[in-house]
Amino acid sequence: MRLKTPIQDFLVDHARVNPISFHMPGHKGSALYKRYGFNEFLEHYMDCDITEIIGADNLFQTEGILQEAQDNYAELYDSKKSYLLINGTSGGIIAAILASVPKGKKLIMARNCHKSVFNALTLTDIQPLYAYPGLIREYGISGAIPPEEIEALLKNNLDAEAVILPSPNYYGICSDIEAIAEIVHRYDKVLIVDQAHGAHLKMFSRFGVQGLPKSAEESGADIVINSIHKTLASYTQSAVLNINTDRVSPYVIEDKLQCIESTSPSYLLMASLDINAAILKAHGHELMREWADHLQYFYEEAKKIECLEFIGKVPGMDWTKINFSLGKLGISGDELETMLLKYHIFIELYTGDLVMCMTGIGNSRADIETLLNALREISEDHKNNLLTEKAGIKLENGPTQLLTYKKSRLYEIPKNKIRVPLLEAEGLICASSVIPYPPGIPLVCPGEKFEKETLHYLKALRENKEKVIGVNALGEVVVGAE
Ligand SMILES: Cc1ncc(COP(=O)(O)O)c(C=O)c1O
Numbered sequence: 001m002r003l004k005t006p007i008q009d010f011l012v013d014h015a016r017v018n019p020i021s022f023h024m025p026g027h028k029g030s031a032l033y034k035r036y037g038f039n040e041f042l043e044h045y046m047d048c049d050i051t052e053i054i055g056a057d058n059l060f061q062t063e064g065i066l067q068e069a070q071d072n073y074a075e076l077y078d079s080k081k082s083y084l085l086i087n088g089t090s091g092g093i094i095a096a097i098l099a100s101v102p103k104g105k106k107l108i109m110a111r112n113c114h115k116s117v118f119n120a121l122t123l124t125d126i127q128p129l130y131a132y133p134g135l136i137r138e139y140g141i142s143g144a145i146p147p148e149e150i151e152a153l154l155k156n157n158l159d160a161e162a163v164i165l166p167s168p169n170y171y172g173i174c175s176d177i178e179a180i181a182e183i184v185h186r187y188d189k190v191l192i193v194d195q196a197h198g199a200h201l202k203m204f205s206r207f208g209v210q211g212l213p214k215s216a217e218e219s220g221a222d223i224v225i226n227s228i229h230k231t232l233a234s235y236t237q238s239a240v241l242n243i244n245t246d247r248v249s250p251y252v253i254e255d256k257l258q259c260i261e262s263t264s265p266s267y268l269l270m271a272s273l274d275i276n277a278a279i280l281k282a283h284g285h286e287l288m289r290e291w292a293d294h295l296q297y298f299y300e301e302a303k304k305i306e307c308l309e310f311i312g313k314v315p316g317m318d319w320t321k322i323n324f325s326l327g328k329l330g331i332s333g334d335e336l337e338t339m340l341l342k343y344h345i346f347i348e349l350y351t352g353d354l355v356m357c358m359t360g361i362g363n364s365r366a367d368i369e370t371l372l373n374a375l376r377e378i379s380e381d382h383k384n385n386l387l388t389e390k391a392g393i394k395l396e397n398g399p400t401q402l403l404t405y406k407k408s409r410l411y412e413i414p415k416n417k418i419r420v421p422l423l424e425a426e427g428l429i430c431a432s433s434v435i436p437y438p439p440g441i442p443l444v445c446p447g448e449k450f451e452k453e454t455l456h457y458l459k460a461l462r463e464n465k466e467k468v469i470g471v472n473a474l475g476e477v478v479v480g481a482e
Helices: 006-016 031-035 039-043 065-077 088-100 115-123 147-156 177-186 201-206 250-260 267-302 333-341 365-381 452-463
Strands: 081-085 106-110 127-131 160-166 190-194 223-226 239-243 321-325 349-351 354-358 417-421 435-437 467-469 476-480
Touching: 031 039, 065 081, 065 201, 065 239, 065 267, 081 088, 081 250, 088 115, 088 160, 088 190, 088 223, 088 239, 088 250, 106 147, 115 127, 127 147, 127 160, 147 160, 147 177, 160 177, 177 190, 201 267, 239 250, 267 321, 267 365, 333 349, 333 354, 333 365, 452 467
Parallel strands: 106 127, 106 160, 160 190, 190 223
Antiparallel strands: 081 239, 223 239, 321 354, 349 354, 417 476, 435 467
16 A cells, blocks of 8 residues: 655656646756756665765765766856855855844845845844835836935935845846946945845847847846746756955855855755766756747747736746736636646746746746646637736736735834734734745745735735745744743
8 A cells, every 4th residue: 555645645646747837946847857868866865865975075075976066066157156055045144244244234125035035134133124015016026226315215224234035036027236246345345145046047048049138147246146046947846156356265165154054965956066067067058049939939929819917027027937917817826826726737836917927947848838728728718707907917816916015114023922903913013934835935924914905915825825934824923022
């Protein structure tokens, strides 16, 4: 009798349906590894799960095979030094912040940073100074961080130590890192870019495929952290941190990486990073070209689908993230997600009417064809529902309407904490971040006041069974006790 294994059963059942992945990770299954001859690694998967045996090098004192793989990354990204990470970009972000900002000092950060940035703050009482992203009104999503915001914060806080922001953000919107780097360096500070969603940007330009925004490495950022797993070909949780200038000491970064990473780094994760680098070095041009062609084809064909709206190849947009909507036909994002499941298409996320499909290095032309066919059929089946008045993508269906990040006063983070029901938290100070997942960006941070509108939004998210970290099963949040 087969043993009951809830996780394994789920994974195997999922693999059996031949899912079409438009979510992370970027490898999209074993086909890519097989295409480039890594069958033996896949077959010997279990036996390759080793520890630091003789000859296997050591992640925290790299001198052998791991150093070789790190050197390959330094070559691919033209960085001064690259580090393999086994705790994702999350780990790299925390290490980079701890290495750049002493205990209790100030960090200028985008308000829409990932929660790992907020986690770093709490470790050594770092004081945040928020830069707010613009709003792309037409689509209702967060936009770029204006360089002027960064400049104003630096001007008024000469004692800030570093600046961190995500680029691209979850939806693919990139900030002008070149302009921001120029400003940050004029004030002699360190610029850290969370490029979790843009590990591929440098690969497009490295291999001469035009059309994507410039990578942070090429734009002058000091430290850049890339989730190789999200868009390229390594396993989930593997990432790479690049040091690009002399402003940061590699020794301090190494010390902080040791503090926060597991002392039992997985050789499977590190081997997948190694394989990704090898595939890119040998076949980077071919793969980036194919990927760009698939996308070009998608956008051309998508234009012909009635009532399908999408964020196209606008400047500053990483259009490998396909954001589209059939809101004109009265179809909300969660409804569209369910409809796409019938075609075994799994999306990354939806926000209101907007669905985001995250493409990766492993997506094939067949994946794109299936997505286009599904959208054609759904559009055809619902064409009678055409809403008479609807201009542009709207985010008004359901609770996933995105709230913008409001500039709000920061209060002292409460030392004494209690839990209260959501709707009783109005006017109280948040003591533990509230984070809708995805995208994993805190909606309310410790030290911010809970507002009525936000609380109702959170209640609606929970009623819609969306994951919200920081709101427990009883619907309570943590606030400061008097
Ligand atoms: C903007 C952003 N930064 C950082 C991370 C963390 O990356 P990782 O999953 O590699 O730890 C994420 C994860 O989704 C993210 O969305």
